[in-house]
Amino acid sequence: xxxxxxxxxxMDFLNIIRVxxxxxxxxxxxxxxxxxxxxxxxxxxxxxxxxxxxxxxxVQAQIDSIGTNLLFVSAGAQNVGGxxxxxxxxxxxxxxxxxxxxxxxxxxxVAMVTPSVTTRGxxxxxxANWNTQIQGVSEQFPDIRKWVVGSGEFxxxxxxxxxxxxxxxxxxxxxxxxxxxxxxxxxxxxxNLPFRVVGVMARKGQDQQGRDQDDxxxxxxxxxxxxxxxxxxxxxxxxxxxxSDATYTAQDQITExxxxxxxxxxxxxxxxxxxxxxxxxxxxxxxxxxMTLLLACIAGVSLLVGGIGIMNIMLxxxxxxxxxxxIRMAIGARSSAVRSQFLIESVVLSLMGGVIGILLxxxxxxxxxxxxxxxxxxxxxxxxxxxxxxxxxxxFFGYYPARKAAALDPxxxxxxx
Amino acid sequence: xxxxxxxxxxxxxxxxxxxxxxxxxxxxxxHIHKTYTMGDVQVHALRGVSLTIREGEFVAIMGASGxxxxxxxxxxxxxxxxxxxxxxxxxxxxxxxxxDERADIRSRKIGFVFQGFNLLSRTSALENVELPMLxxxxxxAERHAxxxxxxxAVGLAGREQSHPNQLSGGQQQRVAxxxxxxxxxxxxLADEPTGNLDSRTxxxxxxxxxxxxRERGITLILVTHEADIAQYAQRIVVFKxxxxxxxxxxxxxxxxxxxxxxxxxxxxxxxxxxx
Numbered sequence: 001x002x003x004x005x006x007x008x009x010x011m012d013f014l015n016i017i018r019v020x021x022x023x024x025x026x027x028x029x030x031x032x033x034x035x036x037x038x039x040x041x042x043x044x045x046x047x048x049x050x051x052x053x054x055x056x057x058x059v060q061a062q063i064d065s066i067g068t069n070l071l072f073v074s075a076g077a078q079n080v081g082g083x084x085x086x087x088x089x090x091x092x093x094x095x096x097x098x099x100x101x102x103x104x105x106x107x108x109x110v111a112m113v114t115p116s117v118t119t120r121g122x123x124x125x126x127x128a129n130w131n132t133q134i135q136g137v138s139e140q141f142p143d144i145r146k147w148v149v150g151s152g153e154f155x156x157x158x159x160x161x162x163x164x165x166x167x168x169x170x171x172x173x174x175x176x177x178x179x180x181x182x183x184x185x186x187x188x189x190x191x192n193l194p195f196r197v198v199g200v201m202a203r204k205g206q207d208q209q210g211r212d213q214d215d216x217x218x219x220x221x222x223x224x225x226x227x228x229x230x231x232x233x234x235x236x237x238x239x240x241x242x243x244s245d246a247t248y249t250a251q252d253q254i255t256e257x258x259x260x261x262x263x264x265x266x267x268x269x270x271x272x273x274x275x276x277x278x279x280x281x282x283x284x285x286x287x288x289x290x291m292t293l294l295l296a297c298i299a300g301v302s303l304l305v306g307g308i309g310i311m312n313i314m315l316x317x318x319x320x321x322x323x324x325x326x327i328r329m330a331i332g333a334r335s336s337a338v339r340s341q342f343l344i345e346s347v348v349l350s351l352m353g354g355v356i357g358i359l360l361x362x363x364x365x366x367x368x369x370x371x372x373x374x375x376x377x378x379x380x381x382x383x384x385x386x387x388x389x390x391x392x393x394x395x396f397f398g399y400y401p402a403r404k405a406a407a408l409d410p411x412x413x414x415x416x417x
Numbered sequence: 418x419x420x421x422x423x424x425x426x427x428x429x430x431x432x433x434x435x436x437x438x439x440x441x442x443x444x445x446x447x448h449i450h451k452t453y454t455m456g457d458v459q460v461h462a463l464r465g466v467s468l469t470i471r472e473g474e475f476v477a478i479m480g481a482s483g484x485x486x487x488x489x490x491x492x493x494x495x496x497x498x499x500x501x502x503x504x505x506x507x508x509x510x511x512x513x514x515x516x517d518e519r520a521d522i523r524s525r526k527i528g529f530v531f532q533g534f535n536l537l538s539r540t541s542a543l544e545n546v547e548l549p550m551l552x553x554x555x556x557x558a559e560r561h562a563x564x565x566x567x568x569x570a571v572g573l574a575g576r577e578q579s580h581p582n583q584l585s586g587g588q589q590q591r592v593a594x595x596x597x598x599x600x601x602x603x604x605x606l607a608d609e610p611t612g613n614l615d616s617r618t619x620x621x622x623x624x625x626x627x628x629x630x631r632e633r634g635i636t637l638i639l640v641t642h643e644a645d646i647a648q649y650a651q652r653i654v655v656f657k658x659x660x661x662x663x664x665x666x667x668x669x670x671x672x673x674x675x676x677x678x679x680x681x682x683x684x685x686x687x688x689x690x691x692x
Binding site for chain 2: 327329330335410
């Protein structure tokens with residue numbers, strides 16, 4: 001009937017924790033080194049997950065800023081005959097301005113369309129020159145890509161119709177060619193043809209991959225086709241659906257329309273690709289998730305190694321303290337009380353390591369954006385997960401030594417030298 | 418039993434020495450056998466031991482090594498179980514008890530004092546004394562109060578915070594006695610308690626035992642191989658070859674308190690050496 005009295009849970013719990021702390025204090029250096037494994041493991045998990053989540057959040061933010069109702073239509077198709085795997089690659093001539101006009105005209109869920117024909121060219125203004133990307137688009141480009149004009153204005157639909165020699169330049173070009181002066185109204189020569197600068201785009205900064213998004217010049221696509229490259233090819237088109245919800249409908253309708261226009265039979269594959277931002281976001285997130293998982297797994301291995309370190313030290317500790325265990329048993333400690341004592345010691349060890357590791361991991365996560373410029377997002381799940389996991393490591397790797405201690409025979413243990 | 422009664426009748430002086438002649442038995446061993454198997458060899462450590470110890474008795478168990486006294490001590494202390502026979506401790510049959518049940522019995526009914534003191538190192542005297550109560554589920558406040566009281570009963574008031582390595586051997590053994598005492602056990606088992614002590618300190622420890630026995634009526638069992646130490650007990654049980662060879666009342670029990678008074682006062686070194 002008195003069984004429960006001796007049950008360790010009924011012993012003053014704080015006292016057990018205190019006893020565990022005291023035992024660890026006796027070997028501060030050893031406890032610290034043992035914890036180091038867990039500290040490194042947990043902080044690595046927290047930091048890695050923070051980096052992964054930060055990257056994911058940045059991609060998401062970028063995608064949100066582009067707009068979730070955006071669709072990409074590109075010439076060529078992925079995996080056609082296993083050869084042409086890219087999109088809009090050279091030699092693919094399957095997307096025309098007429099196709100795009102038809103999309104704008106006939107697909108009700110589509111709001112705006114702009115082709116995008118890209119080339120590189122040398123821009124010359126006075127005695128300054130700058131090599132950059134020249135992107136031929138329609139007047140709806142700023143609305144579709146949600147990119148506003150900083151000064152001056154974007155070119156108009158009549159400029160597109162007449163293939164006018166007008167340029168809207170990015171901030172980087174403005175800085176490099178006009179060095180502080182107002183570029184609007186100035187002349188830039190492209191392949192010896194004079195172009196008039198009508199506007200400068202608002203600064204956009206670097207993208208996810210660190211590329212300068214402001215190093216670009218826009219001109220009507222008709223101008224690129226007729227005056228610069230002489231090619232009627234359209235590589236890519238940006239299409240915006242009337243709403244985010246309409247993107248999938250728009251995707252289907254565009255696909256149907258283009259198959260009709262390209263006279264493709266039911267068994268023939270698409271010779272074009274329509275993608276929406278959600279797909280791209282998903283792909284990006286998937287890559288990031290895989291990376292995060294991989295990094296977390298590597299970090300998890302160090303947690304495991306830390307756990308083995310704890311087991312090793314606890315085994316040493318049980319042997320060293322055989323006599324103490326004998327004394328405790330002789331004066332009335334049940335096996336379960338001895339087992340709890342050692343188990344709690346190992347859990348205290350691993351949990352302390354876990355808490356220190358979390359603090360360190362959070363500190364690293366906060367330092368990384370400042371030192372490396374990578375975005376991080378501290379994950380509550382990772383923190384809770386590591387705390388729980390480190391406690392589990394303590395229980396799992398502490399159980400065997402604790403059981404060994406509890407199984408000691410008090411007579412033998414008391415005789416142990 | 419019969420033999421004890423006869424001795425009592427025959428020697429009236431001994432009857433006087435026993436404060437409670439018909440006190441109830443604390444320990445009843447009946448036909449205890451203990452056999453160890455070492456490889457293929459069977460070692461008969463105890464071959465039919467029967468022994469009754471009554472409440473308030475102070476009994477010395479003697480015998481050469483290999484006589485079975487340590488095995489008896491382990492069985493009496495519920496650290497081990499007899500192979501055969503019954504052991505009734507304080508009215509409870511403990512011979513068939515499980516490991517955990519024996520741990521509970523040790524916690525509530527038995528106090529141990531060992532030759533090597535067996536205190537937890539780097540742990541204060543107070544906490545050492547509190548330890549048995551921790552396993553008996555005594556509340557923190559009561560633990561503290563009872564440990565303080567127990568330490569002052571063995572003359573260590575003021576040394577509660579000292580660690581074993583700051584105490585002399587005699588003081589350490591007194592901490593161990595305080596620890597044995599603190600759960601108000603039915604019996605205190607002392608295994609060679611003076612084995613590591615000089616003669617004066619031995620007398621001091623025996624003085625504490627005699628005082629506890631006399632004033633509190635605590636039942637004491639003292640395992641020793643020193644005949645002169647055994648003379649502080651009221652009764653001596655001698656083991657040989659796994660059996661009780663002799664069991665007799667001590668005619669002229671030594672009085673440790675008186676002996677201490679007659680000893681020359683010590684140069685105040687031992688107690689204060691670390692200060």
